[in-house]
Amino acid sequence: SQTIHQWPATLVQPVGSPLSLECTVEGTSNPNLYWYRQAAGRGLQLLFYSVGIGQISSEVPQNLSASRPQDRQFILSSKKLLLSDSGFYLCAWSRDRAYEQYFGPGTRLTVT
Amino acid sequence: KNQVEQSPQSLIILEGKNCTLQCNYTVSPFSNLRWYKQDTGRGPVSLTIMTFSENTKSNGRYTATLDADTKQSSLHITASQLSDSASYICVVSAMTTDSWGKLQFGAGTQVVVTP
Numbered sequence: 603s604q605t606i607h608q609w610p611a612t613l614v615q616p617v618g619s620p621l622s623l624e625c626t627v628e629g630t631s632n633p634n635l636y637w638y639r640q641a642a643g644r645g646l647q648l649l650f651y652s653v654g655i656g657q658i659s660s661e662v663p664q665n666l667s668a669s670r671p672q673d674r675q676f677i678l679s680s681k682k683l684l685l686s687d688s689g690f691y692l693c694a695w696s697r698d699r700a701y702e703q704y705f706g707p708g709t710r711l712t713v714t
Numbered sequence: 715k716n717q718v719e720q721s722p723q724s725l726i727i728l729e730g731k732n733c734t735l736q737c738n739y740t741v742s743p744f745s746n747l748r749w750y751k752q753d754t755g756r757g758p759v760s761l762t763i764m765t766f767s768e769n770t771k772s773n774g775r776y777t778a779t780l781d782a783d784t785k786q787s788s789l790h791i792t793a794s795q796l797s798d799s800a801s802y803i804c805v806v807s808a809m810t811t812d813s814w815g816k817l818q819f820g821a822g823t824q825v826v827v828t829p
Contacts, residue, residue, distance in 0.1 A: 645716070645803070645819040646758075692757050702748065703817065705757030 604629035608706040621680040625693030633695040635676040640690040720820035735823045737787040737804030745809035752801045
């Protein structure tokens with residue numbers, strides 16, 4: 603069966619510090635991968651998606667970036683965090699764009 | 715304007731009672747509609763997914779309906795349990811060549827089941 607992991611589960615970082623969140627998927631190959639952010643009381647916002655190694659598409663302009671160094675690894679990064687980057691970050695995978703997306707457990711990021 | 719609108723924003727129900735959540739969307743062309751359950755601090759978990767030709771689908775005590783003509787969906791929870799307390803999110807996918815699985819998310823309905 604397929605599983606998706608995210609770490610860390612929670613993170614408190616000062617403004618201006620770098621960020622690296624990692625997501626890995628097991629039990630499948632060549633998945634579509636997604637990074638979402640969920641602000642308090644808001645819906646999920648798609649940040650990045652990837653259909654293959656090294657292929658990253660960005661949905662919104664921001665100070666975040668994503669990379670996919672391996673088939674089942676997706677990384678969300680920032681060089682300098684902003685207060686507005688606080689939120690709940692979710693990684694998801696799907697077999698294809700028409701298929702259901704499966705979400706990871708999420709990372710709660712607080713920028714102080 | 716959000717292409718997926720959910721109502722009510724929040725709902726409190728007594729354990730054992732039924733409730734219905736609503737989702738209206740303007741996403742076009744329509745591909746599929748999904749309902750997710752999200753417990754606080756956790757990732758969303760899929761309840762149902764429906765395509766254009768499906769107008770009802772059940773998953774245990776959860777029953778989703780879809781009217782693609784009026785672009786409305788509902789999620790009915792039968793005999794609610796305390797564990798049903800969560801946010802329920804309606805998600806609609808558009809079938810376009812550049813969508814690549816991009817989904818339009820509703821803001822969710824927060825359901826609280828009380829003893």
